[in-house]
Amino acid sequence: xxxxxxxxxxxxxxxxxxxxxxxxxxxxxxxxxxxxxxxxxxxxxxxxxxxxxxxxxxxxxxxxxxxxxxxxxxxxxxxxxxxxxxxxxxxxxxxxxxxxxxxxxxxxxxxxxxxxxxxxxxxxxxxxxxxxxxxxxxxxxxxxxxxxxxxxxxxxxxxxxxxxxxxxxxxxxxxxxxxxxxxxxxxxxxxxxxxxxxxxxxxxxxxxxx
Numbered sequence: 001x002x003x004x005x006x007x008x009x010x011x012x013x014x015x016x017x018x019x020x021x022x023x024x025x026x027x028x029x030x031x032x033x034x035x036x037x038x039x040x041x042x043x044x045x046x047x048x049x050x051x052x053x054x055x056x057x058x059x060x061x062x063x064x065x066x067x068x069x070x071x072x073x074x075x076x077x078x079x080x081x082x083x084x085x086x087x088x089x090x091x092x093x094x095x096x097x098x099x100x101x102x103x104x105x106x107x108x109x110x111x112x113x114x115x116x117x118x119x120x121x122x123x124x125x126x127x128x129x130x131x132x133x134x135x136x137x138x139x140x141x142x143x144x145x146x147x148x149x150x151x152x153x154x155x156x157x158x159x160x161x162x163x164x165x166x167x168x169x170x171x172x173x174x175x176x177x178x179x180x181x182x183x184x185x186x187x188x189x190x191x192x193x194x195x196x197x198x199x200x201x202x203x204x205x206x207x208x209x210x
Contacts, residue, residue: 014040015086016114016128022090023116023126028177031094031118033144035101037111038086045109045134050075050089053098060087072096094118097146105138105160115142119149119174127152127170135160142170182206 015038062068137160
């Protein structure tokens with residue numbers, strides 16, 4: 001599915017913009033966790049994984065010929081644009097109170113990232129970080145605690161020695177559902193819907209959600 005959407009990040013303005021589009025619809029449903037990483041159509045110089053509070057792990061990538069580890073219930077990663085490209089991660093049913101995003105550098109470069117998680121009361125919070133610096137062997141981690149969703153602290157260990165020498169809070173915004181939006185409408189006749197009036201009295205409408 002991710003491969004089939006290879007042109008989607010560029011068309012939508014990048015993985016983070018695509019993540020916003022997912023949020024726009026998904027916040028009308030049940031609690032979910034969403035992750036997006038990428039810098040335009042550029043690759044991500046890191047191995048990426050999501051770990052839940054039960055230490056179950058879902059890897060975004062796998063070595064050639066292997067299957068990526070996928071242990072988080074309902075969790076999935078979508079590679080956008082092929083191997084090493086932007087990523088969209090989604091846990092449509094957030095069954096854990098704690099999630100941790102981990103990046104292990106495979107080369108020099110940077111990436112942008114955004115996450116969305118439930119805030120309570122039917123609202124969600126989205127956090128964004130731009131230009132996350134990575135290097136071969138470096139590590140970065142972001143803890144997402146659904147009990148304290150506003151504290152999104154990204155920690156970086158550029159030396160890869162286990163000491164996280166720098167950190168920064170993600171810029172956050174609160175999201176609230178706006179309800180269904182009309183995407184298209186068309187007058188239909190009997191040639192499309194059995195029993196429809198030939199006088200243009202029936203209309204088919206499509207909304208982006210129920």
